[in-house]
Amino acid sequence: MDAAAPVAEGSEANPGASPPNHQPDSGGGGGRAARPTPEELVARSIAPVKPEFLCPPPVRSAADAGDGAAAAASGVVKEKKSRRQMKRERKEEQKSTLHICIEVARSGNVDSCNYGDKCRFSHDINAYLAQKPADFEGTCPFINAEESCPYGLTCRFLNSHKENIPSESQKISRKSHEINGLSKNLQKLLWKNKVDFPKADAQLKLLGLKGGKSKKEKSKVDNVENQQDAFDGSNNLCNDDKSEMLACKDDDASCVDVSDEARPLKKTKGEVAENGGNDIANGSCCMETILTDGTENSSLNTLNSCKVNPSPKVHAREKKLIDFRGKLYLAPLTTVGNLPFRRICKVLGADVTCGEMAMCTNLLQGQVSEWALLRRHSSEDLFGVQICGAYPDTVARTVELVESQCSVDFIDINMGCPIDIIVNKGAGSSLLMKPMRMKGIIQAASNTFEKPLTVKVRTGYFEGRNRIDSLVSDIYEWGASALTIHGRSRQQRYSKLADWDYIYQCARKAPSNLHVLGNGDVFSYTDWNKHASDCPELSSCMIARGALIKPWIFTEIKEQRHWDITSGERFNILKDFVRFGLEHWGSDTKGVETTRHFLLEWLSYTYRYIPVGLLDVVPQRLNWRPPSFYGRDDLETLMASDSAADWIRISEMLLGKVPEGFTFAPKHKSNAYDRAENG
Structure with a gap:
C-alpha cells in the first residue's frame, strides 16, 4: 500500500502504545531480590x-x-446455530444491498448481469454506495495505466480509481502473476468422481497396490485389465513413450508442463470412432482428455498454444534433481505460510518455497479452499507443494492431478504432521509406524511423478524411539530425491529442543545422492553455520518458526550478521504483506x-x-x-x-x-x- 489508513492510537505519528514516562527497572535495590545474571x-x-x-x-x-x-x-460463548438457521441468514444476507452483483459492480451498469431480474444479488448501485464502508486512503493495488480494477465499485480504494465507475467499454485485462488454479470444468468432474487417473492406476497395478475403486472405475475393470497387457512388467515403464504438452492458461497468463505418459493401451481407429465421444457425453473423462480436449477445458484454452516434444520416459534415478545444498528453504507452514507471506520471504532472501500442506482427499474432491494452497507466485522461482495422504492410491492420483494442472518444481509428501486429526486418519506421523505403507506411497507417487519427489518426516512417533535412521536408505531406494527430518518425535510436538545430533546421524547414513535437510530451532545465522560445519553431509536446513517470528532471518544468513532491525523497518515489512495480501485476496x-x-x-x-x-x-x-x-x-x-x-x-x-x-x-x-x- 502506498498510503496507510488513518493512523490508530499507538502509532509512530500518535504515540500512546506504552506509558510515555515509564521508569526503567534497574534490576536491584528497593528491597527487591537481585536480578539473575x-x-x-x-x-x-x-x-x-x-x-x-x-x-x-x-x-x-x-x-x-x-x-x-x-x-x-x-x-461468552456464541450461540450455536442450526444449519437451517444459518442457511436462512445467508439468503437474507444475499438480499442485502451490500451484496451487490459482481458483474454490476465491475461494470457499473445494471444491465451487465446475464441473469437480470432473476439474479439473487442486488443491482441497486446507489443503495450499495450509500451503505458501503468508508474507503481507504491510498492507491488501489490493481489500478494502472492499462487496466481497470477487477472489483469495481466494491474496491475499498475506489477513490483512487481514475474513474469511479468504469465504463462498459473497459475490459478487465489484468494479468495475474499467480498460477496453479483449478478450472471449473475439472472441478465439476472431480465433484462427480468422473476423472480417470491412468498413470497412477497403472502404477498401483504394477506395484500390486489395490486402491479403492469408484463406481465408474468398477464399470471399467475390463479396460484396466487390457491396459495391463500393454506394459512389459517393469515397475518403471521404461519402454513407454512420453509426450509433453505445454498448456498455456489464458486466465492466469501462465504455463504448466503437462506429462502425458503411461497412457492406456492405444485404441484402434474403429474403437476411436465407436467410443471416441462416449466418455465426455456421459460426463466422465480421463486426465488426458481434460488437458487436450477444448470442450472439456475451454477455460484453459489448451488448444490455443500446444507444443508436443516426444521424448523417452526417464528412469526414476534419471529425473532432474534439485540441488538443495546451501539453499535457504522456507518450510511449509499451516495458515501463516500463505502466498503473500512467501512473497515476503522471497524478497528477504529465501531460495526455496513450499506451499501449505494440502490433504489429498480434499484435492481429489475439488475443494477450492484446498486448491488455493497450491497457488504459486511468479517470484517463486523454486517452488514445491506439500501433500498429505494415508494410502498409496490417493497420494498417487493426487500427484498425477497436481502434475497435470499445476506448475511445480517438486512435490513434498508430509509424513511428519503431528496434528491429531491427521494422525487419526492414518496420515502424517502415523505413517512412521507403518514402513510398508510408506514404501507403497513413495513408490507409487515417485513412479507417477516425473519431477523430484521429497519426503518430510520426524525422528519417530514416540519420544526416545527414533527410527528414521534405519529407513533413510530405503526411502531413497523407494524413489525420494530429498528427505527433510524434523528433529522431534510426534509425541514431542514442538516441546523441547530439536535433536540435531540424531539428524546428523541420519545424514551420515544416507546415500550420497539423497539430499538430507534438517529442521528445528534454526533462528539465526549462527545456528545455520553450526549445522553446516558440524555435519557437511547435511544439504541444508529448513526454516519454519524462525521465519514466522522474524522473516528477515534469510537476510541475516546471507549477510552473516545479526540485524538489529528497527520498528519502522518491521512496519514496512507488514505494509508489504498487506499490499501482497490485497493483490492475492x-x-x-x-x-x-x-x-x-x-x-x-x-x-x-x-x-x-x-x-x-x-x-x-x-x-x-x-x-x-x-x-x-x-x-x-x-x-x-x-x-x-x-x-x-x-x-x-x-x-x-x-x-x-x-x-x-x-x-x-x-x-x-x-x-x-x-x-x-x-x-
Missing part, C-alpha cells in the same frame, strides 16, 4: 533482556483487553478482512521477537520466553505486546478500523509454545 536467565530459557527495558507485566481488565480478549475473559471488503485475518495470525508469532539491541546475550534462541519489556520507541513496544487487542490496533494502522463486533483468537495459539506450523 544473563547466564542464569538463559539456563532457565528466559530471554536476558537488558534491565533498563524491563517492565512489570501489564494488568488488563476485560474492557482494556480489546474485543477479542474481552469475549474470552467474559466467558482482493481489495473489496472480503479481501480486506481476509488480509487482516492472516496478518493477525502472523502477528501472533512476530511479537515473540526481541530486538537485538535489547538483549544482553545475542542471538535470541527460539525456546526463550520473552519477558514483558518496553521497546526503544512506542511502535516497537506495541509490536512486543502479547495482547490480541494490540495486534488488532496494528492491523487498524494498515487496514482501517475493524468491523463492528470483530473478534480474533490465534488459530495455533503460538504463545502456548506447543502448537505452531505443521510437521
Whole structure:
C-alpha cells in the first residue's frame, strides 16, 4: 500500500502504545531480590533482556483487553446455530444491498448481469454506495495505466480509481502473476468422481497396490485389465513413450508442463470412432482428455498454444534433481505460510518455497479452499507443494492431478504432521509406524511423478524411539530425491529442543545422492553455520518458526550478521504483506478482512521477537520466553505486546478500523509454545 489508513492510537505519528514516562527497572535495590545474571536467565530459557527495558507485566481488565480478549475473559460463548438457521441468514444476507452483483459492480451498469431480474444479488448501485464502508486512503493495488480494477465499485480504494465507475467499454485485462488454479470444468468432474487417473492406476497395478475403486472405475475393470497387457512388467515403464504438452492458461497468463505418459493401451481407429465421444457425453473423462480436449477445458484454452516434444520416459534415478545444498528453504507452514507471506520471504532472501500442506482427499474432491494452497507466485522461482495422504492410491492420483494442472518444481509428501486429526486418519506421523505403507506411497507417487519427489518426516512417533535412521536408505531406494527430518518425535510436538545430533546421524547414513535437510530451532545465522560445519553431509536446513517470528532471518544468513532491525523497518515489512495480501485476496471488503485475518495470525508469532539491541546475550534462541519489556520507541513496544487487542490496533494502522463486533483468537495459539506450523 502506498498510503496507510488513518493512523490508530499507538502509532509512530500518535504515540500512546506504552506509558510515555515509564521508569526503567534497574534490576536491584528497593528491597527487591537481585536480578539473575544473563547466564542464569538463559539456563532457565528466559530471554536476558537488558534491565533498563524491563517492565512489570501489564494488568488488563476485560474492557482494556480489546474485543477479542474481552469475549474470552467474559466467558461468552456464541450461540450455536442450526444449519437451517444459518442457511436462512445467508439468503437474507444475499438480499442485502451490500451484496451487490459482481458483474454490476465491475461494470457499473445494471444491465451487465446475464441473469437480470432473476439474479439473487442486488443491482441497486446507489443503495450499495450509500451503505458501503468508508474507503481507504491510498492507491488501489490493481489500478494502472492499462487496466481497470477487477472489483469495481466494491474496491475499498475506489477513490483512487481514475474513474469511479468504469465504463462498459473497459475490459478487465489484468494479468495475474499467480498460477496453479483449478478450472471449473475439472472441478465439476472431480465433484462427480468422473476423472480417470491412468498413470497412477497403472502404477498401483504394477506395484500390486489395490486402491479403492469408484463406481465408474468398477464399470471399467475390463479396460484396466487390457491396459495391463500393454506394459512389459517393469515397475518403471521404461519402454513407454512420453509426450509433453505445454498448456498455456489464458486466465492466469501462465504455463504448466503437462506429462502425458503411461497412457492406456492405444485404441484402434474403429474403437476411436465407436467410443471416441462416449466418455465426455456421459460426463466422465480421463486426465488426458481434460488437458487436450477444448470442450472439456475451454477455460484453459489448451488448444490455443500446444507444443508436443516426444521424448523417452526417464528412469526414476534419471529425473532432474534439485540441488538443495546451501539453499535457504522456507518450510511449509499451516495458515501463516500463505502466498503473500512467501512473497515476503522471497524478497528477504529465501531460495526455496513450499506451499501449505494440502490433504489429498480434499484435492481429489475439488475443494477450492484446498486448491488455493497450491497457488504459486511468479517470484517463486523454486517452488514445491506439500501433500498429505494415508494410502498409496490417493497420494498417487493426487500427484498425477497436481502434475497435470499445476506448475511445480517438486512435490513434498508430509509424513511428519503431528496434528491429531491427521494422525487419526492414518496420515502424517502415523505413517512412521507403518514402513510398508510408506514404501507403497513413495513408490507409487515417485513412479507417477516425473519431477523430484521429497519426503518430510520426524525422528519417530514416540519420544526416545527414533527410527528414521534405519529407513533413510530405503526411502531413497523407494524413489525420494530429498528427505527433510524434523528433529522431534510426534509425541514431542514442538516441546523441547530439536535433536540435531540424531539428524546428523541420519545424514551420515544416507546415500550420497539423497539430499538430507534438517529442521528445528534454526533462528539465526549462527545456528545455520553450526549445522553446516558440524555435519557437511547435511544439504541444508529448513526454516519454519524462525521465519514466522522474524522473516528477515534469510537476510541475516546471507549477510552473516545479526540485524538489529528497527520498528519502522518491521512496519514496512507488514505494509508489504498487506499490499501482497490485497493483490492475492482482493481489495473489496472480503479481501480486506481476509488480509487482516492472516496478518493477525502472523502477528501472533512476530511479537515473540526481541530486538537485538535489547538483549544482553545475542542471538535470541527460539525456546526463550520473552519477558514483558518496553521497546526503544512506542511502535516497537506495541509490536512486543502479547495482547490480541494490540495486534488488532496494528492491523487498524494498515487496514482501517475493524468491523463492528470483530473478534480474533490465534488459530495455533503460538504463545502456548506447543502448537505452531505443521510437521
